[in-house]
């Protein structure tokens with residue numbers, strides 16, 4: 001589904017990603033870990049195609065199409081979706097209005113059911129993210145993604161700032177987006193999820209983990225084993241081992 005080959009990316013005139021290669025197949029979910037400032041969000045923003053992220057070398061292909069220099073809205077149309085780490089507020093645009101226009105194929109009943117599922121009824125008349133708490137922003141992001149219904153789902157720290165009850169709601173909703181209730185061969189949706197804590201792994205059947213340090217992948221393998229290693233020995237161990245777990 002997603003093939004990234006030797007990707008080099010500059011932000012603000014500085015190279016942040018130094019040759020990232022990865023392949024995510026249909027139905028797979030991968031997890032991205034790594035210390036603060038290592039380039040994880042940069043990778044997601046580049047895959048989605050935001051202007052500030054300049055690909056200087058390498059390529060991104062999505063379902064066989066080269067999207068390396070394609071604008072964001074075209075990537076979204078092809079089926080990419082992203083949940084931001086810190087999405088902006090949009091004064092003057094009500095959440096309900098946004099939900100009405102994200103995906104014309106979704107019937108109003110579908111949208112209403114998604115709003116109810118995410119406990120966002122009292123937010124539809126509010127401007128997007130304006131004054132929302134951290135956890136409310138995350139629920140609003142997932143709600144918008146449920147309506148967009150992308151086939152490739154990127155999540156930047158979905159559990160950060162979310163209380164335990166809502167982590168459960170978020171986890172189950174993300175699992176549905178990634179079709180985790182279906183057999184692997186029947187799944188069409190794939191995902192790339194950034195996590196520091198690994199809480200989200202309790203809800204997702206994840207296929208592979210990657211550790212990024214200073215804009216490069218240093219380790220690939222079982223995400224739970226990688227997290228255990230990081231908790232016990234820190235990221236320094238990833239640098240020294242740099243192997244497949």
Ligand SMILES: Nc1ncnc2c1ncn2[C@@H]1O[C@H](COP(=O)(O)OP(=O)(O)OP(=O)(O)O)[C@@H](O)[C@H]1O
Nearest residue numbers: 011012014016034035036037038039040041042043
């Ligand atoms: N516009 C910019 N100009 C200069 N440097 C930038 C810019 N945007 C991002 N960076 C730098 O790129 C590096 C990677 O940032 P990024 O947000 O991708 O890290 P991250 O791994 O997602 O971190 P965290 O875990 O803290 O969210 C950081 O050092 C950041 O300061």
